[in-house]
Amino acid sequence: MATLSLQQWEKQNEGITLFPAFTMEVTEPSVLAVYTHTHIREVLLQAFLGKSVLSEGATIVNGDPLKKRRSFTRDVGVCRIEDGLYERIRVRDQVRLFQQLYASSWSVNEMLSIVKLQERAHLSVKQLTYSEKQRLKLVRLCAQRAPLCVFEEPDQNVDLETRRIIARLFQRLQEEGSTVLVLTGNMESAVLLAENVYRLESSGLHLVETQTENEEGEEKEEQAAVEEKEPGLPFDKIPSRVNEKLILFHPTEIDFIESVQGEVHLHVQGETFPAVFTLTELEERLQPFGFFRCHRSYIVNLQNVREIMTWTRNSYTLVLNDASQAEIPLSKTKMAALKAMLGIK
Numbered sequence: 001m002a003t004l005s006l007q008q009w010e011k012q013n014e015g016i017t018l019f020p021a022f023t024m025e026v027t028e029p030s031v032l033a034v035y036t037h038t039h040i041r042e043v044l045l046q047a048f049l050g051k052s053v054l055s056e057g058a059t060i061v062n063g064d065p066l067k068k069r070r071s072f073t074r075d076v077g078v079c080r081i082e083d084g085l086y087e088r089i090r091v092r093d094q095v096r097l098f099q100q101l102y103a104s105s106w107s108v109n110e111m112l113s114i115v116k117l118q119e120r121a122h123l124s125v126k127q128l129t130y131s132e133k134q135r136l137k138l139v140r141l142c143a144q145r146a147p148l149c150v151f152e153e154p155d156q157n158v159d160l161e162t163r164r165i166i167a168r169l170f171q172r173l174q175e176e177g178s179t180v181l182v183l184t185g186n187m188e189s190a191v192l193l194a195e196n197v198y199r200l201e202s203s204g205l206h207l208v209e210t211q212t213e214n215e216e217g218e219e220k221e222e223q224a225a226v227e228e229k230e231p232g233l234p235f236d237k238i239p240s241r242v243n244e245k246l247i248l249f250h251p252t253e254i255d256f257i258e259s260v261q262g263e264v265h266l267h268v269q270g271e272t273f274p275a276v277f278t279l280t281e282l283e284e285r286l287q288p289f290g291f292f293r294c295h296r297s298y299i300v301n302l303q304n305v306r307e308i309m310t311w312t313r314n315s316y317t318l319v320l321n322d323a324s325q326a327e328i329p330l331s332k333t334k335m336a337a338l339k340a341m342l343g344i345k
């Protein structure tokens with residue numbers, strides 16, 4: 001059974017906190033995902049490769065602290081986007097190389113079957129499609145079968161079949177006793193591939209709440225009971241459906257909400273998610289949290305507004321305080337209401 005403990009991992013860079021100290025404990029084989037930005041992901045990858053890039057922190061696998069790169073190589077397998085393959089050799093020979101490198105107990109045919117490349121085994125690697133090459137890269141960690149398997153963006157730009165194969169592979173590794181950790185900048189990938197999803201940012205490590213369809217029904221019943229006992233109590237989670245799962249966002253995570261051609265989207269840290277509720281329903285639910293209907297097609301989180309710009313006498317724009325500095329239209333009819341909310345005469 002693979003146990004993992006990341007104790008007090010922290011990264012400071014020239015006086016700036018990239019992420020504060022956090023601890024993650026995994027007591028049984030699991031499939032986890034950490035959703036974060038590219039620069040943080042690179043720090044995590046380097047740390048899992050055994051390089052001294054963290055300001056503080058220890059890594060413990062199966063009760064043993066990993067202190068040297070050799071122990072990291074033995075107990076932690078890392079599959080990166082930039083990892084290459086031998087393009088000129090046959091697919092079967094590439095798999096055999098992985099098998100021999102790690103003295104794997106899985107046969108070549110078994111590993112080819114796991115990634116559904118049996119019928120492509122006689123081809124050279126360069127003849128594979130992009131998605132098939134990505135599947136072939138994963139074979140290395142199948143052969144290694146380390147207690148901790150770390151994958152960087154494993155399903156980036158791949159086809160639907162490959163996504164399903166990757167999900168089944170991760171389940172197989174878990175059943176074989178490994179913990180799978182996915183590092184990604186795509187929330188949809190994180191939710192689809194992992195049982196538990198975490199978000200790592202400058203404010204720390206946070207568990208992302210998700211629900212299955214059955215749990216959604218139970219949640220609605222519980223919420224109805226709460227509202228019956230305490231009328232007017234605002235529900236503080238905003239759901240978005242991604243395939244068969246719901247992602248539950250806290251209002252403070254949402255930058256703005258947009259309606260485009262009848263479809264409502266939540267904008268969260270540069271990503272877009274389909275909303276479950278209508279714009280009018282969201283306006284009612286989010287008003288207690290400082291959200292404002294600034295336009296017939298937009299609701300904005302006023303906590304994230306940095307600037308109000310005047311374009312013309314009758315045209316205004318709200319500039320958000322985020323990396324993209326998104327500009328949200330503010331209709332003339334809403335300007336007076338906004339001034340009243342802000343206490344401006």
